[in-house]
Amino acid sequence: MQVLYFAWLRERIGIPREEVETSAVTVADLVAELRGREPRYELAFSDMKSVRVALDQELSSLDASLDGVREVAFFPPMTGG
Amino acid sequence: MSVSVQAEDFDVGAEMAALAEGRTDIGAIVSFTGLVRDMAKGAAISDMELEHYPGMTEKALKEIEAQANARWDLQGSRIIHRYGRLAPGARIVLVLTASPHRQAAFEAAEFLMDYLKSRAPFWKKEGTAGGGHWVDAREADEDALKRWDQE
Numbered sequence: 001m002q003v004l005y006f007a008w009l010r011e012r013i014g015i016p017r018e019e020v021e022t023s024a025v026t027v028a029d030l031v032a033e034l035r036g037r038e039p040r041y042e043l044a045f046s047d048m049k050s051v052r053v054a055l056d057q058e059l060s061s062l063d064a065s066l067d068g069v070r071e072v073a074f075f076p077p078m079t080g081g
Numbered sequence: 082m083s084v085s086v087q088a089e090d091f092d093v094g095a096e097m098a099a100l101a102e103g104r105t106d107i108g109a110i111v112s113f114t115g116l117v118r119d120m121a122k123g124a125a126i127s128d129m130e131l132e133h134y135p136g137m138t139e140k141a142l143k144e145i146e147a148q149a150n151a152r153w154d155l156q157g158s159r160i161i162h163r164y165g166r167l168a169p170g171a172r173i174v175l176v177l178t179a180s181p182h183r184q185a186a187f188e189a190a191e192f193l194m195d196y197l198k199s200r201a202p203f204w205k206k207e208g209t210a211g212g213g214h215w216v217d218a219r220e221a222d223e224d225a226l227k228r229w230d231q232e
Contacts, residue, residue: 007132007204008215054202057137073134073202077218080133080162080203081115081174081194 001066003030005044006075009051012044027053028062030072050076082150082158084142086133088165091175100157100177107156111186113176113194119169121216127208131164131173134202138162145196149178152192153185160193162203195225 004017024030031048034041045051053060054073066072085091093114101107117129142160150158157179167173176193180186197203205216 004134006134006202007206010132054134054137057134057140059141059200073137075134075202076204076215078199078202079205079216079218080201081198 001069002071003034004071004073006073008076009044009074013040022066024066026062026066027055027060027064027072030066031062031074045074052077082143082146083160084139084146085161086135086138086142087161087163090163090172091161093172093175096159096161096175096177100159100179104156106181107179108181109183109186110157110177110179111183111190113174113190114172115174115194117167117169117171117173121207121209124209124211126169127210128169129167129171129173129208130206130213131167132204132206133162133164137202138164141201142197145193145200148196149189149193153178153180153189155180155185155189158189158193160197162197162201164203192229195222195229198222199226 001020002017003020005013010016022030022033024033031045035045052075055064055069056071093112097110097112119126146158146160155178159177161175163173176190178186178189199222206213207216
């Protein structure tokens with residue numbers, strides 16, 4: 001699946017998007033997997049209260065299933081307007 | 082109903098005229114324009130970088146606009162949100178709502194702004210002399226949303 005990062009998550013991880021091969025069942029599983037990869041992921045996901053997720057461009061939650069999902073996006077709380 | 086996500090500036094007067102074009106049934110148009118301020122938390126702002134999530138942004142704004150149109154009897158609405166690097170004083174966002182009487186237009190405009198503040202995928206980064214920093218989401222913006230659930 002495609003994994004996208006925005007704002008300070010993008011800056012901390014160092015890339016805007018990447019293809020991730022995973023068997024993670026939920027968003028939380030995917031986050032745990034990414035955190036185990038490298039310190040920059042560990043740093044980006046260190047405070048999950050400040051991380052929001054969208055699945056196929058719809059706001060979702062950390063306990064949501066990744067079944068059938070093609071695009072996962074991680075970002076901080078939105079500051080539009 | 083119409084939504085634009087663009088880097089370019091917009092003309093408030095032209096947008097209002099376009100919304101009312103050829104119609105004589107509209108009684109009120111409410112217009113809100115958000116601007117880049119030159120100060121934040123006591124620090125001078127040199128510019129603002131607005132990042133967004135292409136694809137999801139348009140979708141989220143259209144959903145918010147549809148919600149407002151379902152909730153109020155609007156005769157028209159328009160949302161424009163810019164992205165990219167903006168200087169102090171620059172226009173960031175435009176919300177227009179039209180209705181037969183003013184109350185629906187006022188309320189719907191406020192509803193649209195409250196929703197797009199914390200539900201549209203935009204992120205602001207302010208440039209200061211000490212470097213750039215990401216604007217934190219405000220508790221007050223989240224509270225502003227909740228009041229629409231209670232009504």
